[in-house]
Amino acid sequence: MTANGRIGGDGMDDTTTVVISSPEELIASIPAMLGFPPGPGSVVVMCGRTAEGGQGPVVRMDVDALLDGAGVSADGVGDRGGEGDGLPGEGGCVPIVGDDGPARGLAQFCSREGVSDVHLVVVHEDCADGYSAGLRAEDAAAAFEYWLGLAGTQVAAAYGVGEFARGAPWVDLFGMLRGTQLDPDSTEIAAVYAYDGRIRAGSRGEIDRLYLARDDEACDVDPHGRGPVRLGGTLAVDRAVGAHEDAVRRLEAGEEPDDDELAQIGRGLLDIAVRDEVYRRLALRGLCDEDGRRLLWWSLARRRPGRERSVALLLLGAAAYFAGSGVHARSALEAAVTADPANSLARLLLHGLEQGLAPERLRRVAAA
Structure with a gap:
């Protein structure tokens, strides 16, 4: 085979x-x-x-x-x-x-x-x-x-x-x-x-715990309230995507974003247009080892409050799904829904996993 x-x-x-x-x-x-x-x-x-x-x-x-x-x-x-x-x-x-x-x-x-x-x-x-x-x-x-x-x-x-x-x-x-x-x-x-860059674990439970882990000094209070975040126009969305990509490049060069920068990037990802553009680019170019996007999303997932954490976990789960790693995809997406039950895209991808939607087909739809 x-x-x-x-x-x-x-x-x-x-x-x-x-x-x-x-x-x-x-x-x-x-x-x-x-x-x-x-x-x-x-x-x-x-x-x-x-x-x-x-x-x-x-x-x-x-x-x-x-x-x-x-x-x-x-x-x-x-x-x-x-x-x-x-x-x-x-x-x-x-x-x-x-x-x-x-x-x-x-x-x-x-x-x-x-x-x-x-x-x-x-x-x-x-x-x-x-x-x-x-x-x-x-x-x-x-x-x-x-x-x-x-x-x-x-x-x-x-x-x-x-x-x-x-x-x-x-x-x-x-x-x-x-x-x-x-x-x-x-x-x-x-x-x-x-x-x-796929992570090998000793058991399925170890993978689940990996996506639920939080840093000791993580921010758990959502400063954005419960309502939607709208950045206010195309220029603001482009700036938020640019800030995300700039942080990715600096992480790949060995620089660590501080908490204020993480907060700015996390807030930007709460805007659906920003999230969807980052998601689309992920579908076009999946993650590889030491990819700065992976490092950034792990930092957001471990350090930022619920809704921002949920988007980061969604992106990590989507990356695993696109790469054909259903176990990691499921663990990350379930953790995303736990962090924010209103994360409809995470729920949609979980449904795709349940129905056996092929990663290649999902990537084609996401990249369109």
Whole structure:
């Protein structure tokens, strides 16, 4: 299979394609592609090409029954998962692990986007060596294979692992192969994402905490009140965008903005026209490592009050979304909504994530 990583530049198609040619490389690439190593109870799905020719997403889903030992098969699934699924064949004996909702939801996405094939990795403790754990991992993979098959998507391969670490075992859940893993830090996709400035974390919770963090002396009192901020005309908007870009350039040169300058920039971003222009430029030219925009938005998110913090988190979340990092995008956008429930653009992007809107499609709309 292939995976895409963005490597910087000014165009809309600034991606490099990484060819993954072995089970060991595919498994070792997952922590970099997700941004953290998924823990037990997870099924990671690497989607192939969509009908439009783009690379499909990498999706992690919780399958609770991998941990709690729920049933592994059921008859007559017409009463499971609600109505309006749009999938045929609701009957007969279906392999499941507890709630089959994650598999059915993924199948709906693959059907809608025309995903032809996927690779699965089931994360379950001892599944590569233990008999019972291995059977449970196989049942989880079989549930995904069943629902994806109804949607016309082939499961090209399914692997089971207990953890992601050099030398840890892996097993082919649908065959006889097994082996040991490569170092997750040694893969080509890990190098591409490191160049792009993506942050690797030890867990999903660590990523959430990253976007919720505040400096000890952060300003928590919003000086702008609750109403909208209007800067008063095109010239004022242009000046605010210029101030933002000037701070970006000085941060890239090693200069730190003081609190007064951060307050000015934060106030400017509360004007919708300023925010939208910064957002549009981000869509045209995504972030790279040591990008001054990233540094500026982190400073605003950690030091400024709720509404300004929310816009900065929105921009960090949009940058992650454009780059295909759904985990970071979700954490940042959820933190943006927490900081300011009225942030409608953050809510809209979260909805796009829920619906599986492709990053390339979002970028094209945002850059228009």
